[in-house]
Amino acid sequence: MLKLLRCAGRRRSFEAGESPPSTIAPILASLIVIGAWELFARFGGLPSYLLPAPSAVIIEIVREKELLASHAWATLVESVLGLVTACVIGIGLAMIIVLFRSLGDAIYPLLVVSQVVPKVALAPLMIIYVGFGLQSKILMVFLLAFFPIVVNTIMGLRSISTDLLQLLETMKASKWQIMWQIRMPNAIPQMVEGTKIAVTLAVTGALVGEFASGNEGLGYLVLASSANLNTLLSFAAILILAVLGIVLFECVKIIGNIVTPKPLRSQS
Amino acid sequence: MTTELNIAANARNASNADELLSFDRVSKVYPTNDGAVSALEDVNLAVHRQQFISIVGRSGCGKSTLLKLVAGLYPASAGTISIDGRVVTEPVENLGMVFQTPVLLAWRTVLSNIMLPVEIRRLPDRDSYLETARRLIKMVGLEGYENRFPKELSGGMQQRVSICRALICNPPLLLMDEPFGALDALTRDEMSLELLKLWSETKKTILFVTHSVEEAVLMSDRVIVMSPRPGRVSLDLPIELPRPRSNETRYVSTFTDYTHLLRERIYEGSSMTG
Numbered sequence: 402m403l404k405l406l407r408c409a410g411r412r413r414s415f416e417a418g419e420s421p422p423s424t425i426a427p428i429l430a431s432l433i434v435i436g437a438w439e440l441f442a443r444f445g446g447l448p449s450y451l452l453p454a455p456s457a458v459i460i461e462i463v464r465e466k467e468l469l470a471s472h473a474w475a476t477l478v479e480s481v482l483g484l485v486t487a488c489v490i491g492i493g494l495a496m497i498i499v500l501f502r503s504l505g506d507a508i509y510p511l512l513v514v515s516q517v518v519p520k521v522a523l524a525p526l527m528i529i530y531v532g533f534g535l536q537s538k539i540l541m542v543f544l545l546a547f548f549p550i551v552v553n554t555i556m557g558l559r560s561i562s563t564d565l566l567q568l569l570e571t572m573k574a575s576k577w578q579i580m581w582q583i584r585m586p587n588a589i590p591q592m593v594e595g596t597k598i599a600v601t602l603a604v605t606g607a608l609v610g611e612f613a614s615g616n617e618g619l620g621y622l623v624l625a626s627s628a629n630l631n632t633l634l635s636f637a638a639i640l641i642l643a644v645l646g647i648v649l650f651e652c653v654k655i656i657g658n659i660v661t662p663k664p665l666r667s668q669s
Numbered sequence: 670m671t672t673e674l675n676i677a678a679n680a681r682n683a684s685n686a687d688e689l690l691s692f693d694r695v696s697k698v699y700p701t702n703d704g705a706v707s708a709l710e711d712v713n714l715a716v717h718r719q720q721f722i723s724i725v726g727r728s729g730c731g732k733s734t735l736l737k738l739v740a741g742l743y744p745a746s747a748g749t750i751s752i753d754g755r756v757v758t759e760p761v762e763n764l765g766m767v768f769q770t771p772v773l774l775a776w777r778t779v780l781s782n783i784m785l786p787v788e789i790r791r792l793p794d795r796d797s798y799l800e801t802a803r804r805l806i807k808m809v810g811l812e813g814y815e816n817r818f819p820k821e822l823s824g825g826m827q828q829r830v831s832i833c834r835a836l837i838c839n840p841p842l843l844l845m846d847e848p849f850g851a852l853d854a855l856t857r858d859e860m861s862l863e864l865l866k867l868w869s870e871t872k873k874t875i876l877f878v879t880h881s882v883e884e885a886v887l888m889s890d891r892v893i894v895m896s897p898r899p900g901r902v903s904l905d906l907p908i909e910l911p912r913p914r915s916n917e918t919r920y921v922s923t924f925t926d927y928t929h930l931l932r933e934r935i936y937e938g939s940s941m942t943g
Contacts, residue, residue, distance in 0.1 A: 564768045567742050570760045572789040582789070586776050662776035664818040 453633045461637045468622075473641050475617040479535065479607040480600075480649060483542020487599055490543070491550030492592060498551075499558040499584065500576060512551065520544045520606075524613035538610030538618070545606035546599035553595025557588025590665050593657030600653045604646045619645070689841060689874045690716040690739065695748035696899075697734055707899035708734045712748070714893065714902060716876065718841070721868055723877045723885035724893045726935060731900025732878040736844045739876065740764055752842060762790070765835030765843040765873070769850045771827040773819040773834075779806065780815040783833045790838070798837060805833040808867060825856040832864070836871065843875045850880065857881075858916065861888055865914060882935070886910070886927045887918055894934045904934045 435455050441447075442454035449457065462469060494512075498505035523544065527537040561584060569579055611620030619638045626634035658666060692714040698705045708731040716722055724732045737743050738750055741760040750757045773782045780802055787798045806815060809829040819827055828848060835843055848864075849857045861884055868875055868888075879885050885892045886908055894904035908927055910918055918924055 562770070562772060564770060565772045567737070567740070568766055568768070568772060569789065570742060571740055571762065571764050571766055572786050573760065573762050574789045578789055583774065586774075664775045664820055 450630055450632050453636055457633060458636045458640060461633045462640065465634065465637060469619075469637060469641050472617055472619050472622045472638070473645060476604070476607050476611065476619045476642070477645060477649075479538040479610065479618065480542055480603045480645075482535070483539045483606055484546055484596070484600060484603040484649075486539060486543045487547035487550055487603070488592075488596060491547040491595070491599075492554050494547075495551050495554035495558060496580060496585075498555055500580060512548070516548050521609050524609050527610070528614050533614045537614060538607055541610035541613075542603045542606035545602040545609075549598040549602070550592065550595040553591045553598075554588055557591030558584045560591075561587060586662060586665075589661050590667070593653070593661060596653050596657065597650065600649050601646060604642065604649065608642070687717050688715050689718045689720075689753060690714075690876070691751050693749050693751075695738065695750055696746050697731065697738060697743070698746040709738070709745075710899035710901050712900070712902055714905075716874060718874055719872050720890045721865075721875045721877065721888055722891050722893060723879055723889040724895060725879060725882055725885050725931065726895035726900070726903075727897050729900075730895040730897040732895060733846055734900065735895075736766075736846050736876060736878055739842075739844060740766060763838055763840045765838075765840045767828070767831055767835050767843070767845045767848045769847045771819070771824075771831040773827055773830055775819055778816045778818060779811060779822070779830050782819065782830055783837055785834060786838050792838070801839070802833065802837055805836055808870065809833060809863065823856075824852055825860060828852065828860065829863075832867070836867075836873070841874060843873045845875060845877045847878055847880060849884070857884070862915065864888065869913065882928045882931045883919065886924060886931065887914055892927075892931060894931060896937070903937070904931070906931065 439454050439456060442452050498508055524541055527540050531537050531540055608620035611618035612624055615621055619642050622638040623635050692712045695709060695712040697709040698707050724735060726732055738745050741757045752761060783802045784798065787795060806812060809832065811826060811829055849860050852860060865888055889908050892906045892908060893902055896903040910921065910923060
């Protein structure tokens with residue numbers, strides 16, 4: 402019982418961001434899952450074209466590394482360009498919404514409604530509007546990624562105490578001064594959090610774009626290889642996609658840490 | 670319209686060289702969902718230069734409203750407030766404000782937090798203000814902490830920084846809204862004496878809102894007692910204890926007489942006498 406209590410106490414301190422999480426447990430868990438998969442694929446009686454073993458997937462990645470790399474590059478470019486667009490437009494829109502209250506009140510509900518529309522359904526329309534090329538993918542990434550950035554940035558820009566605003570009023574601070582010197586730096590941590598959510602959606606957006614049209618990218622590769630019942634290559638592409646997602650997420654984390662002023666970082 | 674003008678003219682006439690701040694029949698009514706709530710009613714007050722005035726009273730007596738009216742953050746519903754003979758109609762620019770929380774910017778160092786008003790107001794001669802900032806930092810005993818960030822400082826030290834920020838542009842008037850309310854009792858005593866020292870060195874006029882009767886008597890030239898709902902001045906008590914005051918002042922018998930009298934007035938008409 403005492404042990405259990407101590408355990409609960411430790412979990413709480415971890416949630417407060419005090420002690421780093423243990424790395425052994427998740428690695429162990431992953432190894433068990435992969436091991437089970439390997440055993441099941443080899444001895445489970447399923448044909449290998451239905452469920453290839455992890456080891457076979459790795460071998461396939463090494464064998465097809467050039468093909469995978471070129472398609473991964475295409476997906477990476479689409480995701481990054483779309484994400485950057487989402488950041489620029491998202492943060493700009495959030496600033497406008499906070500700066501001009503009545504305009505913000507008018508735009509915000511529209512923004513929410515735009516999120517209720519399943520954006521995946523818009524992919525074929527994107528092709529009609531901007532063509533089969535890179536633009537349609539960037540647009541798809543943007544549509545999926547910009548909402549969390551806008552919402553988080555607005556929250557960050559608005560989290561200024563009344564006392565501080567009144568103090569600034571006695572300094573005759575202009576709207577723009579308050580925006581650039583107070584609200585923006587104050588909102589950086591939330592912008593980074595929004596972008597972290599957005600980056601995972603960005604890869605999904607790129608995939609949806611590739612599913613809809615085009616002949617490059619990992620999404621295209623998954624689609625094409627599955628059509629040929631080449632599940633081995635499909636799995637290889639999916640694994641690379643997962644790695645791509647993790648790498649992009651880590652990049653956002655690192656860049657976020659660089660742009661966040663030191664005293665605002667959650668863990669220094 | 671004419672009456673308003675007359676009141677303004679009267680306020681101007683009433684101000685003489687020695688008077689910095691005056692309230693002339695000031696009322697403040699807030700509209701709420703349950704109808705209008707009167708926060709201040711018919712407040713008349715004159716504050717002389719370099720005076721230390723405390724305002725005490727129970728919650729809801731309009732103490733904070735009073736300060737915000739002086740700062741020009743809200744308009745008065747009736748009557749006029751004038752600073753230096755000028756009627757307050759918009760946020761007053763050169764004014765020091767200190768709140769219960771230090772409201773420092775986490776990403777700025779101590780020195781650049783203190784320099785914020787200079788930057789926002791785009792004042793010329795930045796270097797001389799930097800010099801002033803360093804002098805203030807030294808005055809409040811924060812030497813060596815210029816380049817630290819607020820979260821590296823204790824609550825008392827953060828509040829010292831916010832007092833320096835309030836003083837950087839050398840305003841004649843300092844408004845303090847329970848500045849030591851969030852500090853522990855020992856730090857609070859220490860800060861009161863430090864503020865007294867700062868006040869005697871800088872010759873500011875201070876309007877100090879507090880919940881602590883002892884703090885008010887220890888520091889002030891005058892203590893104003895306000896009664897709640899609607900907020901009115903119920904007592905304006907001059908404190909004639911000798912200066913400079915120290916912790917010893919608390920043990921003078923007249924000190925206790927003053928606190929006793931003030932408490933009696935604060936709790937007048939309620940069951941909580943004593």
